[in-house]
Amino acid sequence: MAKRSAPEVNAGSMADIAFLLLIFFLVTTTIASDTGINRKLPPKVDIPADQFPKIKEKNLFMVIVNKDNKLLVEEQSMELKDLRAATIAFLDNGGGKKSELGKKYCDYCRGKRDPESSDNPEKAVISVKNSRQTNYGTYISIQNELVAAYLFLRNREANRLFGESFVSMLARHKDVNDTEDKDALKAKIDEIKDMYPEKISEAEADD
Amino acid sequence: MSKFKKGGGKELPAISTASLPDIVFMLLFFFMVATVMRDSTLMVENTLPTANQVEKLENRSLVMYVYAGKPGQGYKKYGSESRVQLNDKFVTNLKEVQTFVQQVRANTPEDQIGKLMTALKVDKNTNMGLVGDVKEQLREVNQLKINYSTKVGDAVR
Numbered sequence: 001m002a003k004r005s006a007p008e009v010n011a012g013s014m015a016d017i018a019f020l021l022l023i024f025f026l027v028t029t030t031i032a033s034d035t036g037i038n039r040k041l042p043p044k045v046d047i048p049a050d051q052f053p054k055i056k057e058k059n060l061f062m063v064i065v066n067k068d069n070k071l072l073v074e075e076q077s078m079e080l081k082d083l084r085a086a087t088i089a090f091l092d093n094g095g096g097k098k099s100e101l102g103k104k105y106c107d108y109c110r111g112k113r114d115p116e117s118s119d120n121p122e123k124a125v126i127s128v129k130n131s132r133q134t135n136y137g138t139y140i141s142i143q144n145e146l147v148a149a150y151l152f153l154r155n156r157e158a159n160r161l162f163g164e165s166f167v168s169m170l171a172r173h174k175d176v177n178d179t180e181d182k183d184a185l186k187a188k189i190d191e192i193k194d195m196y197p198e199k200i201s202e203a204e205a206d207d
Numbered sequence: 208m209s210k211f212k213k214g215g216g217k218e219l220p221a222i223s224t225a226s227l228p229d230i231v232f233m234l235l236f237f238f239m240v241a242t243v244m245r246d247s248t249l250m251v252e253n254t255l256p257t258a259n260q261v262e263k264l265e266n267r268s269l270v271m272y273v274y275a276g277k278p279g280q281g282y283k284k285y286g287s288e289s290r291v292q293l294n295d296k297f298v299t300n301l302k303e304v305q306t307f308v309q310q311v312r313a314n315t316p317e318d319q320i321g322k323l324m325t326a327l328k329v330d331k332n333t334n335m336g337l338v339g340d341v342k343e344q345l346r347e348v349n350q351l352k353i354n355y356s357t358k359v360g361d362a363v364r
Contacts, residue, residue, distance in 0.1 A: 025238035034264035132336030
């Protein structure tokens, strides 16, 4: 039998085909941008109203947003830009007396120790109440400021105790390429979280 | 006479395009890997609010999306009130959120159900009333982990 060499396939149109596919993917691509504020909703429980946990007035930080997206914080109107500082002042107040609170006394707080404001960060609760007509964008900015206030305080304490910001500790904890002891790191993170536990309650919206 | 005189008649050699397919394929693979196909067509206006204290959503397969906003271009016949969109349909009764969650749960491996996350992609001009109602429905089925989807940016305008 005569040997016949296979004819070479013309690859000239390969680029065209690839371009076609490329353009298709270019057009359909949406680069993933899934970022957001994580929240946990309170579970549904049936507790009669008289068994609600009692919170002292001074340990409660009331943030009310009305239908015109105006803020009322602790019965005073406030601009959104001042909310973060006011929240930090409230959480970091540590007004409880050492004789009354004993171990729970907040020795790391650097606030004014105003007896009219929160006792310690653990007791401090932020309550957000919005109207049904409130704008979602405003609501998110408020949530954002509250989260930022907690993060500021946690960062401060993490820097003081471990010489590293809370954010970078979280990042290291998530990093899979990092081989160091995750459990020890987790314990540190939890310690900081316990110093300033996030307590944001949401009241039911009114009309 | 001049030293720099061009040698007449010599033509420029053609640039080889043999590596062009390789380059294009490289780009193609990049986009193929980076692409996430949208699983549903957006029927609502969806300008997300901005925030700067954001976290990234980790596991995309464990995220269910709830869209809300005013009906967008081409869907104006559904009125101008803000509505909730699940998969490819508008929600007529908010109870459907519960069925939606149950459906997603049924399609998730049992050990992963606890990690399911609901991403609320809500237009920033929506009223909180609607968002509150959706949250109430999610509480009803004990789907408590939520994420308010936002863009990264300055929150205080």
